Amino acid sequence: MTFVNLHVHSMYSLLDGAMTTDTIASRAKELDQPAIALTDHGTLGGIIKFWDSCKKHEVMPIIGIEAYLAPGSRLYKEPIEGIPPAFHLTLLAQNTTGLHNLYRLSSLAYTEGFYHKPRVDAELLRQYNDGLICLSGCIKGKIQWILLQYATSGDNDFLQLAVDELNTMTDIFGDRFYIEVQRIIEEQEEVVKLQRRLCNKFNVKAVATCDAHYAKAGDMDFHDQIICLSTGKTIKDDNRMGPFDNIYIKSEQEMRSLWHDWPEALETSMEITERCKQLSTEDPFDNKEHVFPVFTDKKEEDYKIFEEKAWEGLKERGLASSEEHKERLKYELQTIKEMGFPSYFLVVSDYCNWAKKSNIAVGPGRGSAAGSLVSYCLGITEIDPLKYGLLFQRFLNKGRRSLPDIDCDFCMNRRSEVIDYLARRYGADKVAQISTFAFFKPRGACRDFARAQGEPYSLGEEASKLIPPNIRGREPTWEEAIKFSPQLLSNRFNNIISAARKSEGIIKQRGIHAGGVVISPVPLMEVAPVCYGRNKEIVTQWDMKDLERIGLVKMDMLGITALTVISSTVELITQITGKIFDITQIPIDDEKTFDLICQGETSGLFQLDTGGGIRELCMRLKPRSISELSAISAMYRPGPLDSGVTDEYVDRVNQKKPVTYLIPELEPILKDTYGLLIYQEQAMRIATDLAGYTLEEADNLRKAIGKKKPEDMAKEEKRLISGMEKKGIPSSKARTIWEQIKVFADYGFNLSHSVAYSYITYQTAFLKTHFPVEFYCALLSLHVDNRDKLAEYLSNCRRYDIQVLPPDINQSGSGFTIADGVIRFGLSAIKDVGDKVCKKILKVRKNKPFTDLVNFYDRTRSAGITKRTIEALAKAGAFDSLEIPRSAVLDVLDKLLLRTRDMERYKKKMETYNKRLTRYLEREDFRNEQRKRGERLKPSLKKPQKPLPPQPVEIPDVQELNIEELMRLEKEMLGFYVTSHPLYAYEMEILRETTAHCGSLQDHVNGEHVVIIGVLAAVKRFITRKGQQMAVLTLEDLHGTAEAVVFPRVYSTIYNSIVEDAVVSVTARVEGEQGMSKRLIVSDVRKLKPKASKYTKRQEMKRTVTGAKIYLNESSLQKAQLVEKVTDSYKGMIQTQVFLQIGDNSFILTKTPSLSERGLLLLKHNGIRVKEMFSREED
Incomplete structure (x- = not known):
């Protein structure tokens, strides 16, 4: 064997290398090569996994990097005409010193040299070259690039530059520098000839590499598609980068054939391998000691x-x-x-x-x-x-x-502030966040590779829909997916699935761990390489497991939205009341708070805002303590739900089934959970109390049953049963308890976590109960970019009679704000306004409010406010308070812009006029002096004529747009109907006809037929491969949005009813498994007759309704179902009771959930007697 591959890219060269580290090592073993190198682009992220893969396959690992070399200083970050911002350079570690220098170089390339790519320079190479071997790189290496310029131009200056660069590298690395030669693309042949001349003239050795990006020749097409995903091209684009048909891991025979005229270049690879052997003798990553940061010096x-x-x-x-x-x-x-x-x-x-x-x-x-x-x-x-x-x-x-x-x-x-504190406390060079790597998964891969292959979006989407639901929180493997949906193997999906299956286990992108932070006692780059995150955060190149391997300790610091909502709500309460509100001091047994949860009003509540299933569980269990709330979060998970434990628990709580214990000794342990084993801590208590385990041993039992290793399970089974028998428990009972514990392992939950998180759930529920306006303002601000959640929360605001006003140019802040008990949209929520423009407007407004449209434009024009911005503000209603019709603003904008142009011209004319007037007056003064002295007068100048200023822009007296157009524009700019809604005119039809709404689809099972009335917010039409038309609709109602698919057979019968912005009644079948997003498969669409919109603008309340009594008599008793539907759909803050009136006597039928004012209004419109109770007059 005389050849080793020294230039190889893994999947850590993101969307460029198309193989795992295990594939690299196994391919080297397959080719009987004794060693192989890993040289990913600018990163060392895969070296530990590469090391382990090589040891597994008994191949010597050579650790390296394909670094990026700045053309000059790494600190110069401006473009240089005709020169790329970075060249390539291959570096290989000979020993531990070299490995640690790779850490430093790779890290500093990011923190000091990043410009397009992480770059080193000659200065860093001089400082950190010990223990490193340097190869000159691929065709994009500096020497090769210069030689290519010489080959194409014949300019001898280029040849001298190549010699100068060669001298620089040999000066830095000495005999550890090698000329890297490749034969991959045609242009390299001329370069190879020139490289050989340099090697002979300057006595520098050459080494042949193959710049491998995939394992075998047959993987070329897959690599081609990976590159397409990286560059945004498709394999049908002739101008794409690639395909590259020979950058795979080649055998010695293939390389001998390729380099038959220069065999020494192959033999050099063995020389370099020998020089790198020292690093492979011991595991440089094995650190059995944990490296803790020290709080003090000792x-x-x-x-x-x-x-x-x-x-x-x-x-x-x-x-x-x-x-x-x-x-x-x-x-x-x-x-x-x-x-x-x-x-x-x-x-x-x-x-x-x-x-x-x-x-x-x-x-x-x-x-x-x-x-x-x-x-x-x-x-x-x-x-x-x-x-x-x-x-x-x-x-x-x-x-x-x-x-x-x-x-x-x-x-x-504010999580970033805590990380900044750590950087100040322990040193910025010792603190970093942790990388994570997202892998291709079947569902997304179907879409990705359909796109890479230039196939219609619908084909990839159709394939992705065949992937089964997640299995216990993880996406299924391809083996599981195909077993579930064999139609994935049909011919129409063949190319997509073939590529997607190859992507399993391949990294798609790098991210930052949601909570992980490491603190090192020494500068991090001495023990692990770091890089930049998207926002230039310092992040380790290694993931959590690799960091643990070298002994670094992960600090888990997670940012969760619930705490942001709580914090924002508390801040609003303090601002409005003028008193500091401490959330930690609220009572933990507040009756009204638990009433809210028991009624299923869980939208916006931490852990309980996940759909109808958990809402229903809250209503069935009716929690009245933190412990009972804790049980809900433990129960609403796949394990207990699938095993029937949740239903059993509910029945026992509601006394539908008796609470039983297998043996009396279990009662003290399982009493709080009604005789059922739910928490891991309970299993530990069984082991200690009934089988004589210590708590430490009981925790080992917990881990053993969780991992389900057969040898450990057998050992624990024998130990546990024996221990219980010694305590006098019959063998048959002991075995039954063991079997229950084994089943429990699939769903057992951590009680500590459940209790702690239930506190947060309770806090959000308390705030929603007692401070609903502040709570919803905080929720809306947090979810400003999530249209579905905003729609849901705005719907809740309507039900709770919380008024949400459109944005106002003089009242709105950047986000949602509260004034006089109502919530107002923020300016940054308006489409085409954005946060930067919003800040400029607020800065200008800080001195004084805007008085009219012209005043606004004149004051903000210099801040870069454009016509498009003003149009967006007008359509959203932001100028309404200036008493300017939205139609007038849109009508006068062009005149306003022309006036601006005319004002600029007027200013220039005035400058010219003033100059001429000055000269005229000076000449007249001089002539007067001449006249006094009796001298001959100079000719007089013509007096300039003063230019007239442009006429002021007058706001036209035009009729306001109709309510439908105003709503449409408002929806266009805000994404929602705010001041009104087209469906307000159809509320009776909604009550009578609908069986579901867009926000409740998760409550409906797969295959269930529903009727929904809503607005067609968007209509996308498609042509199928068979040439038939179909459509995908976005249906919106007062509760949210839903996707509705109209297949060709149905489309041909109802296409006339599919009109954007139309109000329609949709009959459809719910599609989607539990835990996945659901959509509608349409069977009919009926366009409803237009109605004049009502409730267009909410009237200011003169009195606050605090309670109501609803009376049904014998003649109206049949409307009880309507009352039930209204109370379910229009929950609010008004406490109500339903009475049956017979003669002069009234009997309470039920105390209903709290109603909204709109709900009461609908009951009145349907002839039901409602008696309201008021608190006081409002100003």
């Missing part, structure tokens, strides 16, 4: 501070007199110290408490860490673990030498 000092702070915290929590708490704290402190984790706890406590002092919302706890009393005492969590029976050993135990995992939640909008 570890011993950390231990002392740790214990002091924990005992102080116990006292501050008011628990210093509790013997139970003191014993628990002693045990936890001792365990944490023995395991060497005090510094870790101090660091986490420090940033959590800093965030709280900085008024950054911090979650009450997350995961098993909520079971730690130390965490509670240090201010990391806000849950007393003893109050809820939470186990420390579920979080940490001496028998499990894994790292502690303390996940902390922060307000999403």
Whole structure:
């Protein structure tokens, strides 16, 4: 063997390399090559997985990188005419020193040299070249590029430049520099001849490489499509980059044939391999010690501070007199110290408490860490673990030498401030976020490769719809998908599926871990390479598992939207009331809050805002405590739902089934969950209380049944049953308990996490109950870019009688705001306005409000406000308060722009006039002096004529647009109907005819037939391969939007009814499995007759309705169903009761959920007697 591939790209060369690290190593083994290199573009992200793959296949790994070399200084970041911003350069590590220099070079290329690409330069190479071998690179290498310019131009200056670059590299690397030669494209042949001349003249060795991007010749088409996805082209584009038919991992025989005229270039690869052997003798990534950041300068000092702070915290929590708490704290402190984790706890406590002092919302706890009393005492969590029976050993135990995992939640909008604090506290060069890698998955891959192949979108979409629903939270594999949907293998999908299946396990894009942050005691680039995120955040090039491999500890700092909503709501409450509102001090047993949850009013609530299923579960279970709320989040998951445990639990709670225990000893453990095994901590308690396990051993049992390894399961089964038998439990009962625990492993939930998150759920419910306006304002602001959620929350505002006003040029802020108890749209929510323009308008308005349209335009014109912006503001109603009809604004805009042009001309004319007038007056003064002296007068100048200013723009007196047009424009700019809605005129039809609405599709099962009345917000028509017409509709109602598909057979009969903006009644079948988004398969569309819009603008209330009594008599009793439907569809804040009136006597039938004013109005319109109660007169 005389050849080794030294230039190979894996999938970590994103959307360029088309093979995994395992494929690379196995291909080298297949070709009987003793070693192979990994040289990804500008990154070391795959080197640890590459190392493991090579060791698995018994191939020597050579670690390298294809670096980008700046044409001059890496710090110069301006274009240079005729020269690319970066050249290519191949670097290989000989030993550990070289490996760590690769870390530094790769990192500094991002943090100092990034310009189009992460770039190094000669200065960095001089500083960090020890232990590195350098190859001159591919055709895009600097020397090769210069030689190519010489070959095409014949200019000898280029040849001298190539010599100069060669001298620079040999000066830096000495005999560790090699000329890299390739024969891939035609242009390289001339370059190879010139390279050979240089090698001979300057005694520099050459090495042949094949620049492999895929494994075998047959993978070319797949690589071609990967490149198309990267460049936005298709394989049908003649001007695409590629295909490249020979950049695969070649055998020695193929390379010998290719380099028959220069065999020495092949043999050099073996020389380089020998020089790199030192690195492969020991695993450079194996660090069995955890590398913790130290809180102080000394570890011993950390231990002392740790214990002091924990005992102080116990006292501050008011628990210093509790013997139970003191014993628990002693045990936890001792365990944490023995395991060497005090510094870790101090660091986490420090940033959590800093965030709280900085008024950054911090979650009450997350995961098993909520079971730690130390965490509670240090201010990391806000849950007393003893109050809820939470186990420390579920979080940490001496028998499990894994790292502690303390996940902390922060307000999403301010999480970055906490990371900035860490950078200041420990050093910016020691703190980084963590990379994640997203892989091609079947559903998305169908769409991706249909696009790459230039196929119609509908074909990829059709294939993706055949992929089955997620399996326990993960997307199915291709094997599972094809087993579920064999039609994926049909001829029409053949090319798409063939490529998509090859993409399984291939990286699609790099991202940033949602919460992971590492803090290193030394500069990070000394132990791991870093790079830039999208917004130039410092991010490790390695993922979480690779970082753990080298001993770095991940800090979990997640940003969650619920805390942002809570934080924003609290801020609004404080602003409006003038009093500081502390969310941590609210009562945790508020009756009205639990009433809201029991009624199923879960929209916008943390964890409960996931569709109709969990809403229904809340209404069935009717929680009245944090513990009962915790059970809902534990129950509403695939495991308990599929196994029937959830239904069993509901029946037991509602006394439809008895609460039973297999043996009496289980009652103390399972009493709170009605005799059912739900939480992992309960399984641990069974092991300790009934089988004699220690808590540490019980946690090992939990892990064993979770992983389901046969050998571990057999061991634990024998141990558990034997332990129970020793406690006097019959063998048959013990075996039944073991079988229940095995089944439980599929759905058991972490009680610590469930309780902690239920606190957040409760807080959102409390705010929604007592401060609905502030709560919805915060929700709307947070979801301003999510049209579906905005539609849902705006619908809720209507039901709750929370008035939402359109944007106003003098009243609106950037986001949603509150004034006088109503919510107002922000200016940045308007299409074609955006955040930057909005900030400019607000800056100008800060001094004084705008008085009219001309005043607005004159003051904002210099800030870059365009005609398009003003049109958008007008259509959205932002100028309504200036008492200018929207039609008038749109009509006068062109005149306003012409006036601006005329004003500019007028200014220039005035400048000329003033200059001429000055000369005229000066000449007249001079003539007067001459006249006094009796001298001959100079000729006089003609007096200039003063230009007339342009006529002021007058707002035309035109009729306002009709309500339908106003609504259409408002919808166009805001995405929603705000001041009115076309469906307001059809509310009675909606009540009578509909069986569902767009926001309730998740409540309906696959195949169920429904009727929905809505507006056709969008209509997309398609021609099928058979030449038939079909359509995809966006149907919108008062509750949200839904996709509705009209296949050709139905389309041919109802196409006349499919008109954009029309109000239609749609009969359809619901399609979509549980947990997936659902759509409608249309069977009929009926266009409703136009009606004059009503309720166009909500009238200002003179009195606030606080309660209502609804009376049904014998003649109107048949309308009870209508009352039920109205109360279900128009929930609000008005407490109502339904009475049956017989003669002079009235009997309460039911207390209904709270109604909205619109709901009461509809009942009145239907002849139902309603008696309202008012609070007071409004100003």
